[in-house]
Amino acid sequence: MKIVIIYFLLAYVKVTICLRVVSITVPKYKQRGEPATLTCDYDLEGGRLYSVKWYRDNEEFYRYMPRLRPPQHAHRLDGVKVDLGKSSARHAHLRELTLRSRGLYRCEVSEEAPSFHSAQAEAFMEVYHFPRDSPSVTGHERRYEIDEPLDVNCSSARSFPAPDLHWHINGQKITERSWLVAYGAKPVPQGLLVSTLGLKAPAKPRMKLRCVATIGTHKRERTVLIDTNSASCNSRVGASLLILTCVNMIVRDKIS
Numbered sequence: 648m649k650i651v652i653i654y655f656l657l658a659y660v661k662v663t664i665c666l667r668v669v670s671i672t673v674p675k676y677k678q679r680g681e682p683a684t685l686t687c688d689y690d691l692e693g694g695r696l697y698s699v700k701w702y703r704d705n706e707e708f709y710r711y712m713p714r715l716r717p718p719q720h721a722h723r724l725d726g727v728k729v730d731l732g733k734s735s736a737r738h739a740h741l742r743e744l745t746l747r748s749r750g751l752y753r754c755e756v757s758e759e760a761p762s763f764h765s766a767q768a769e770a771f772m773e774v775y776h777f778p779r780d781s782p783s784v785t786g787h788e789r790r791y792e793i794d795e796p797l798d799v800n801c802s803s804a805r806s807f808p809a810p811d812l813h814w815h816i817n818g819q820k821i822t823e824r825s826w827l828v829a830y831g832a833k834p835v836p837q838g839l840l841v842s843t844l845g846l847k848a849p850a851k852p853r854m855k856l857r858c859v860a861t862i863g864t865h866k867r868e869r870t871v872l873i874d875t876n877s878a879s880c881n882s883r884v885g886a887s888l889l890i891l892t893c894v895n896m897i898v899r900d901k902i903s
């Protein structure tokens with residue numbers, strides 16, 4: 648019995664080392680509109696290649712079969728456009744990614760008869776649409792009383808996925824939850840999202856607000872200033888000084 652098991656184990660080990668897909672290399676993150684080169688690296692261990700087939704979410708989009716003339720064949724999938732000129736037995740080159748290009752990519756390599764062994768590997772590709780514009784801020788245009796809670800929103804430009812939003816006051820990142828209002832992400836056309844974060848911090852003089860939208864390492868930000876009534880006090884002081892100077896000048900004129 649033991650001998651039989653060992654025999655089968657050996658046979659199995661022999662089969663698996665005949666053909667190995669050493670690795671599949673798929674960019675982890677890509678931007679919409681960019682191209683992508685996917686690589687399937689395999690080791691035939693002396694066997695002969697029958698086919699390399701590529702799938703996105705189990706749907707085939709490209710195959711390479713060296714015995715066929717031409718050896719390449721592509722099937723169009725939504726979001727997957729193969730550039731045959733740049734593709735080969737080990738590469739699939741995709742043109743102009745769209746948000747629909749995201750998915751689980753798999754390559755499957757098969758050996759010729761008599762073995763027909765096959766092996767495969769898979770990896771996920773995420774496609775982003777980074778916001779082109781800075782986030783927009785509303786509610787900062789009006790004047791606030793000192794300590795009056797702000798009523799300010801920051802909304803990201805259209806993107807995918809929804810960016811993380813953060814508020815900073817005078818350079819300090821706000822973590823105080825009672826000051827933040829998370830409105831979440833709202834879908835907009837073309838599969839994109841807009842996220843909004845409100846800020847209810849008490850108004851202070853000389854307040855500089857910065858809203859930062861991030862997706863991974865990609866950042867967009869906008870800075871606005873809050874006008875409080877103490878600031879208007881300052882400008883009134885400024886105006887009085889101006890009047891005093893004027894009066895001074897008039898008086899001096901009269902004297903001379």
Ligand SMILES: *[C@@H]1O[C@H](CO)[C@@H](O)[C@H](O)[C@H]1NC(C)=O
Pocket residue numbers: 785786798799800830843845
């Ligand atoms: C902030 O966004 C919320 C949700 O969209 C909205 O109800 C509110 O009026 C907005 N406030 C300002 C100041 O834009």
